[in-house]
Amino acid sequence: MRIPCPFCGLRGHEEFVVDGDATVTRPAPGRPDAPTAAVRFVYLRDNPAGWHREWWFHAFGCERWIVVERDTVTHAVGRVWSAGDPAPGEDR
Amino acid sequence: MRHSIVSLLLNAATGHRRWPRMWRDPEPRPHYEAIVVGGGGHGLATAYYLAKAHGVRDVAVLEKGWIGGGNVGRNTTIIRSNYLLPGNVSFYEASLRHWEGLERELNFNAMVSQRGVLNLYHSDAQRDAIVRRGNAMRLHGVDAELLDAHEVRRIAPFLAMDDARFPIRGGLLQPRGGTVRHDAVAWGYARAADRLGVDVIQQCELLGFEIERGRVVGVRTSRGRIGARRIGLACAGHSSQVAALAGLTLPIETHVLQAFVSEGVKPLIPGVITFGAGHFYVSQSDKGGLVFGGDLDGYNSYAQRGNLPTVEDVCESGVAMIPAMSRLRLLRSWGGRMDMTMDGSPIIDRTPIEGLYLNAGWCYGGFKATPASGWCFAHLLATGESHALARAYRLDRFATGHLIDEKGQGAHPNRQ
Numbered sequence: 001m002r003i004p005c006p007f008c009g010l011r012g013h014e015e016f017v018v019d020g021d022a023t024v025t026r027p028a029p030g031r032p033d034a035p036t037a038a039v040r041f042v043y044l045r046d047n048p049a050g051w052h053r054e055w056w057f058h059a060f061g062c063e064r065w066i067v068v069e070r071d072t073v074t075h076a077v078g079r080v081w082s083a084g085d086p087a088p089g090e091d092r
Numbered sequence: 093m094r095h096s097i098v099s100l101l102l103n104a105a106t107g108h109r110r111w112p113r114m115w116r117d118p119e120p121r122p123h124y125e126a127i128v129v130g131g132g133g134h135g136l137a138t139a140y141y142l143a144k145a146h147g148v149r150d151v152a153v154l155e156k157g158w159i160g161g162g163n164v165g166r167n168t169t170i171i172r173s174n175y176l177l178p179g180n181v182s183f184y185e186a187s188l189r190h191w192e193g194l195e196r197e198l199n200f201n202a203m204v205s206q207r208g209v210l211n212l213y214h215s216d217a218q219r220d221a222i223v224r225r226g227n228a229m230r231l232h233g234v235d236a237e238l239l240d241a242h243e244v245r246r247i248a249p250f251l252a253m254d255d256a257r258f259p260i261r262g263g264l265l266q267p268r269g270g271t272v273r274h275d276a277v278a279w280g281y282a283r284a285a286d287r288l289g290v291d292v293i294q295q296c297e298l299l300g301f302e303i304e305r306g307r308v309v310g311v312r313t314s315r316g317r318i319g320a321r322r323i324g325l326a327c328a329g330h331s332s333q334v335a336a337l338a339g340l341t342l343p344i345e346t347h348v349l350q351a352f353v354s355e356g357v358k359p360l361i362p363g364v365i366t367f368g369a370g371h372f373y374v375s376q377s378d379k380g381g382l383v384f385g386g387d388l389d390g391y392n393s394y395a396q397r398g399n400l401p402t403v404e405d406v407c408e409s410g411v412a413m414i415p416a417m418s419r420l421r422l423l424r425s426w427g428g429r430m431d432m433t434m435d436g437s438p439i440i441d442r443t444p445i446e447g448l449y450l451n452a453g454w455c456y457g458g459f460k461a462t463p464a465s466g467w468c469f470a471h472l473l474a475t476g477e478s479h480a481l482a483r484a485y486r487l488d489r490f491a492t493g494h495l496i497d498e499k500g501q502g503a504h505p506n507r508q
């Protein structure tokens with residue numbers, strides 16, 4: 001599996017550390033349903049068989065966080081962008 | 093046909109060409125008292141104990157592929173009960189006791205071999221942790237022996253005892269741990285369940301549920317609709333997909349774990365040995381191949397294969413522990429889909445949908461649990477109540493905070 005880092009180019013995935021699902025969002029603490037939303041955020045996962053959005057950290061490269069779209073069935077790597085940016089073509 | 097020395101000799105005389113089918117190949121009936129989805133070890137054991145211990149014989153096991161094609165036939169076959177936490181120790185010890193009588197119970201040779209599981213330690217801190225674990229085990233009536241470096245060297249003289257960075261100082265031995273021929277477990281339970289009237293239906297994929305006013309009344313499958321008011325899910329790496337068909341989201345990520353077999357060599361490894369300075373474990377099969385494994389690859393995967401960096405990492409750990417391994421050639425490797433829960437412990441529980449029950453989240457340690465998991469899940473399906481041994485394995489523990497973080501490995505909710 002090779003990942004095209006937006007800063008460094010195409011690199012072997014062993015240079016990266018994966019940190020899981022990038023689709024869950026931390027609920028605002030003041031929300032009335034904050035406790036259940038927090039359980040959902042911390043523990044529940046859609047766990048799709050197919051395209052998945054994940055956090056990866058380029059530990060042995062530029063040391064930046066990136067978001068990777070990856071197919072969990074074929075291991076194909078799709079779009080990749082800097083974690084600080086919105087997904088290409090999407091608003092934040 | 094009952095298996096015995098007589099049946100073996102008779103079939104040997106006819107060149108082993110006349111062995112009868114081990115289980116029927118039935119068409120699904122329109123309705124069953126209970127359905128178990130997933131024909132892995134856990135699903136088949138559940139069906140067997142439903143029929144045997146609870147007299148519920150109107151049962152179907154639905155398997156989308158073939159019996160033994162999932163993790164039950166892909167694991168590294170280790171059984172043990174060297175657990176530490178309440179909720180785990182008694183459960184896994186009950187499972188080990190089942191293993192000890194299983195072949196007689198099923199009339200099937202599963203090659204249960206209690207040749208010991210040895211966990212090595214390399215530092216004072218690891219020794220303290222291992223002593224604590226051993227004491228917890230002994231308090232629960234589980235066998236555990238603390239070995240010093242001399243005793244380890246006597247059992248396994250080929251280990252890198254005096255490595256400068258990670259010298260081996262001793263180990264915790266569970267003599268009753270060992271290995272079991274994994275696919276024989278699937279076949280043995282399937283055959284025994286079939287003989288009690290259970291329909292083992294292969295190539296029958298669950299596609300959806302029929303739910304009426306919060307209660308499950310049947311399933312849609314690739315071979316038509318089947319009615320049942322009690323349905324148990326035991327789909328291992330596919331738990332999230334199957335639960336999603338009922339609108340449920342689980343605290344599970346599916347990961348890939350790889351396993352490896354070397355070329356065959358003369359008897360070398362006496363039992364199961366695990367490294368304390370990295371994640372690596374090894375045993376030797378009766379054919380002589382070294383069977384070993386280590387860490388998950390680390391990313392979500394349904395591919396049933398991993399990547400080369402993990403191969404390299406596992407082999408490096410192996411050579412660090414057993415330098416002679418560097419001379420061996422790797423024969424084959426493969427991967428399985430692990431249903432990793434967020435605390436590394438399993439789930440045997442009701443779901444919010446009445447009549448629908450969940451057995452999932454066995455991570456990479458569920459093979460040894462097969463008998464006890466089937467025993468407890470059958471109890472839940474038959475009575476609607478959790479079995480005392482499995483009471484800690486609740487689905488809602490992630491919301492209530494009663495996590496069972498025995499190893500603290502796998503998915504990483506703590507990093508969010």
Ligand SMILES: Cc1cc2nc3c(=O)[nH]c(=O)nc-3n(C[C@H](O)[C@H](O)[C@H](O)COP(=O)(O)OP(=O)(O)OC[C@H]3O[C@@H](n4cnc5c(N)ncnc54)[C@H](O)[C@@H]3O)c2cc1C
Nearest residue numbers: 130132133134156162163164167168170298428458459460
């Ligand atoms: C490489 C590796 C090494 C391991 N080593 C060990 C070990 O040494 N010791 C240990 O204790 N554990 C080990 N494990 C873990 C253990 O194998 C699993 O936890 C356990 O086998 C899972 O339970 P099961 O046998 O029921 O799973 P499976 O055999 O995977 O059964 C699940 C079944 O459900 C079926 N299914 C899925 N979706 C559907 C559907 N929609 N409809 C119908 N059927 C469906 C699948 O086809 C599959 O056959 C290892 C696993 C792997 C991959």
Ligand SMILES: [Zn+2]
Nearest residue numbers: 005008058062
């Ligand atoms: Zn980079």
